[in-house]
Amino acid sequence: MTFQRPRTGVFVLVDGSEREAESFPANGFVTLRGGGSVPVAECSRVDEVTTRADYRGHECQVVGISEEGSVGLFYLGPDKAKAAADGFVQVDPGTWAKNVSVHELSRFREHHADLLYAEWTARR
Structure with missing residues (x-):
């Protein structure tokens, strides 16, 4: 199975096979x-x-990652002032975004x- 990167969405493990879901359960x-x-009861994960x-x-x-290597980012950290100082822009309440070159990133995971x-x- 091939995936478009970055891989995003809901994935289930059924009978040892990973499948992509259309939405949340x-x-x-x-x-x-x-x-x-x-x-859902038949899903291992x-x-x-x-x-x-x-x-x-x-x-x-x-x-998102464009063919040219531009990467769309959402800031996940707690320090919004530092995010703003590093060029992130508030696009919605609580959401800070920025586009950067893929070469400026580390630790993809x-x-x-x-x-x-x-x-x-x-159940425990």
């Missing part, structure tokens, strides 16, 4: 990209996947948020 089911649905990178010491979410964690801890 609803009513106990996950709708799969390409058609079909699967009960349901993760929201985003790509992150560091820019000038800031942890950021990568929201995927971040997986386990969407079944709260359910799992409730």
